[in-house]
Amino acid sequence: MTEHSSSPSNPPASPNVGLFATCLVDLMRPSVGFATVKLLEDAGCRVSVPEAQTCCGQPAYNSGDSADARDIAKNVIQVFEGFDYVVAPSGSCAGMLSHHYPHLLKDDAAWKPRAEALAAKTFELVAFLTDVLQAEISPPDLDVTATYHDSCSGLRELGIKSQPRALLGKVGGLRLVEGDIPETCCGFGGLFCVKYPDISERMVDAKADDILATGADLLLAGDLGCLMNMAGRLKRRGARVEARHVAEVLAGMTDRPAIGEADEDTA
Amino acid sequence: METQTRRFKQNAREAMADGQLAQALTRLGEGFPLRRAEAIDRLPEFDQLRDAAKAIKDHTLAHLDLYLEQYESKVKEAGGHVHWCRTGQDAREKILEICRTVGAKTVTKSKSMIGEEIAINDFLEENGVAPIETDLGEYIIQLRKEPPSHIIAPAVHLNKGQVEDTFRKAHTNLDPARNLDDPKSLLEEARVELREKFLHADVGLTGANFLIAETGTNVLVTNEGNADLTYSLPRVHIVIASLEKVIPTLEDTATVLRVLARSGTGQDITVYTTFCTGPKRPDDLDGPDEYHVILLDNGRTELVGTEFQEMLRCIRCGSCLNHCPVYHAIGGHAYGWVYSGPMGAVLIPGLIGIHEAGDLPNASTLCGKCETVCPMRIPLPKMLRAWRERQYQRKGNSAAGRWSLQLWAALAKRPKLYRAVTGPLMTALAIFGRKRGRFKWLPLAGGWTGPRDLPAPQGDSFIAQYHKGPVGAVVRSKGQ
Structure with missing residues (x-):
């Protein structure tokens, strides 16, 4: 090459x-x-x-x-x-x-x-x-109320804030509701979350509270680490909110179960 | 104070079990950041001021010896004394020596983090001199025999009920019927108690936010006016300051002052900004007869020229604490020494050694919020990582942690081996996790599955599926 x-x-x-x-x-x-x-x-x-x-x-x-x-x-x-x-x-x-x-x-x-x-x-x-690319994407409709978490590195190192929201705006039927603290760290932090599980738990609980307060059915973000952390905590708390990577929604590939869900859960 | 940094994990657990503390931290996490944001909205040139303030400090640190010598000569010209102290012990002894020369029985004190750093109160008390904190927050924690939990709001971990209890226990002549259930009445009570002490103190001990080389002036930034009574009423004024507080000129000071309070409390400027130069001059109506500056190093010059030099730009505004999600979870005491939050996690290992404070730089997600709100643009995450690197080099972290990390790295460097090991593992996990889609518990994954479920992998790895087609993909969706 x-x-x-x-x-x-x-x-x-x-x-x-x-x-x-x-x-x-x-x-x-x-x-x-x-x-x-x-x-x-x-x-x-x-x-x-x-x-x-x-x-x-x-x-x-x-x-x-x-x-x-x-x-x-x-x-x-x-x-x-x-x-x-x-x-x-x-x-x-x-x-x-x-x-x-x-x-x-x-x-x-x-x-x-x-x-x-x-x-x-x-x-x-x-x-x-x-x-x-300034790509004109045309994602399929998805009838859902979603909230978006700004992952730390994307937000603060790369300045990603408006881009996912702009693209999600093209998904017909998707209503985006912002939480109060979309920019606050979820407590994942790579190995941090296993080295300091109780501090991480306190942090992800604050996130989970914020996500639940939006009333959204779907949590979206651009980083799988954060999503697995938040979905894992939401599931542990028995919450019904689903979590997906934003690419799955934009590509219209939401037929697989959401993060941490089994086939039965979404049937 | 006794260093508790080695107990960090236990401290944090105990702090998180304290429901009252959690409420106090929620109030702090909502209040300060909002007021900072509002203050900055009112000042469009804030980011340019940050750049200017950073440049001033960088310049000063590059010529630290020059400005310190200039500062010393200007203090002398104004009739004051400068005492260079390499260690906390040197500083404590010098302060006691000055107190003894004037036969001091009581010392009033305005808030000083250096005072906390060298534990001056305990030392004076042991030597028969009574120190009296006059900042309201510091006064409260002195009565409670606690260290500060925040560098600008030392008693932020307490609610007003706890303060009332503290006053009722300490002020033995207090009328039990007296109403003390609002902040104003608490303030009145402290004021009455302290007023007498101001008048009778022999020595006034203050910190310094800046030491101005051009004029030999120390600058005090407060909201209560207690520092003014502390330095002006007693016969002797002792300033305790670490040497990186030096700044070249008055003009520079004005620039940095414009970012200081806005970043910390969200005020445009603090209620009092006091400039003290030397003892009372013949024509002055009041002021101290003697003026001493204790110029403390305590390990700071060791940081100059290292990857931690930028930490010496810190102006102790507290913004990084106010915005830190880890600080919001555990509060300041958990850090185990006088500093806390991101600035503490970088500075404490620099002052007492990484071997004493190994958890502090690790207990961070490196989320980067602190750097975005630091008025001096200190790259705190980069320095937290630099401490981790030093720690790794000196094998300061746990053997199990190193071993698993090295195993992972060995695989990550060998793509074929990586695939051979991770592929079957993920496939197996996918099979075991298929029914629920997640695990509540897994061997060796207790750190993850303690507080949260572990989502199960979908099946074969992406790379395997992409290159070979989804052969053997164990969890197929209906549509594929």
């Missing part, structure tokens, strides 16, 4: 997109991966899903294990640097590639420019559709 010269504001007609599925989507919820492929292909992208991808390295990076994080970063760079764009259905993982890889490799003369080049063409899915 050859390097293409393109810029965010001027994408090629049919860009070559490398899909960084993220480990959670890959292992836990492939339907988000398929929804992402559909959204990108519908928007005119040629999508590849390299088999040599694993994880972006955040568990190591955020635990202070920079040596392993650097090795993992180099693997991701090698696998993905040939594409016009790298797209991930996660603000957290996209932020890792686009913000933290250059920092991790800043003292490595050979890898720093490669990290920076990858960073410049890495995007979170919804931001990519909206800001780069």
Whole structure:
């Protein structure tokens, strides 16, 4: 694969997109991966899903294990640097590639420019559709009242706030109700939620209260980690609210059970 | 105070079991951020002021020696004394020595986090000098023998009923019939009690928000006016300040003041902003006869030139605490020392060592809210991560944690092995979890399944399905 010269504001007609599925989507919820492929292909992208991808390295990076994080970063760079764009259905993982890889490799003369080049063409899915492709998507209708959680990395590292709301506005029948604290962390934080489960519980309870107060039937977000945390707590509390990745709704792929639901639950 | 940072997890659990504290933290989490947002809305140039304030502090830290020497010479010119103290012990002894030279029996004190840091109250008391806190919040927690739970609102963990109880116990001459059920009457009660003490104190001890190099001035930012009585009535004024409080000029001070109160309490400016330069001059009507500055290092110069230098920009506004979801969950005491919240989680390991405070930089989701509200644009999440890196390098975290992390990393670096191990695992979990779609409990996943269910995987991994088709996908939807 050859390097293409393109810029965010001027994408090629049919860009070559490398899909960084993220480990959670890959292992836990492939339907988000398929929804992402559909959204990108519908928007005119040629999508590849390299088999040599694993994880972006955040568990190591955020635990202070920079040596392993650097090795993992180099693997991701090698696998993905040939594409016009790298797209991930996660603000957290996209932020890792686009913000933290250059920092991790800043003292490595050979890898720093490669990290920076990858960073410049890495995007979170919804931001990519909206800001780069300015795609005219036409998602199918979904009769539901939904609320949206702004995941921390997407919101504060990548500035994703209006984009998912704009796209959800095109879903006929979907009524979006905002919570009081959509920007407050849900208490996931990667390994934080298992290292400090009781603090995490207090945080996710505040989120759950806010979500339930909206009266929404469906919780949407752009990061599977946060969604699994919030859905897991909502289910533990016996709440009926369902949780899905925003890509599933935008791609019209909501036939699979929601996060943490069995087939019977949604029948 | 005794350091409790090693008990962090237990402290946090105990704090979260306290329903009254939870209410107080909810009030704080709703009040301060709202008032900050309103204050900033009224000031369109706020972000430019943040940039300017950051630049001032960065410049100062790059020339710290120069400005400290200038500051010292200006204090001397004004007739004051500067005492350089490397450690808390040096500072405590110097303060006691000054108190003894004037035969001090009582010392009034306005709020100072450095006073808390060096535990000056306990030390003075042990040595026969009675310290009296005059900031209302500090006065309350002094009576209760508690450390502050917030750097600008030390008694924010208490409600007014608890304050009333504290006063009724401590003020033994208080009429039991006296009404003390509203904040105003509590304030009146504290004021009456403190007024006498102001008049009789031999030494006044204050902190400093800024030390101005250009003029040798210390700046005090308060809302109660207690600092003014503290420094102006006694014969001796002692300022205790850490050395990064130095700032080049009056003009610079004005710039930083514009972001300070707005970020903390949401006020445009605090009720009192007091500038003290040296002792009373011949023509002054009042003021102290002696003026001393205790200039404390206590580990700060060790941070200069490291990845933690930017922490020395902190102006102690409290904004990061006010906006932190972890602080909102556990409050300030759980952190186990005088500082708390994100700034505490970065600063405390810097002052007492990461081996003493290993939980603090880890107990954060790195959500980044603190950095967005920091008036000095301190990259707190980056520094929390930097502490984790230092801790990992010195093998300061648990063996089990390191082992599982290294196992994960070993797999993540070897895509084929990763697929070979994770594939069957996810397929098995999908089969076991198919009926309910989630797990209430799983071996080795207790951290997750303690408070929440674990959603089951859908089936084969995305990569496997994408490349091979959904062969063997165990949980198929009706439509596929």
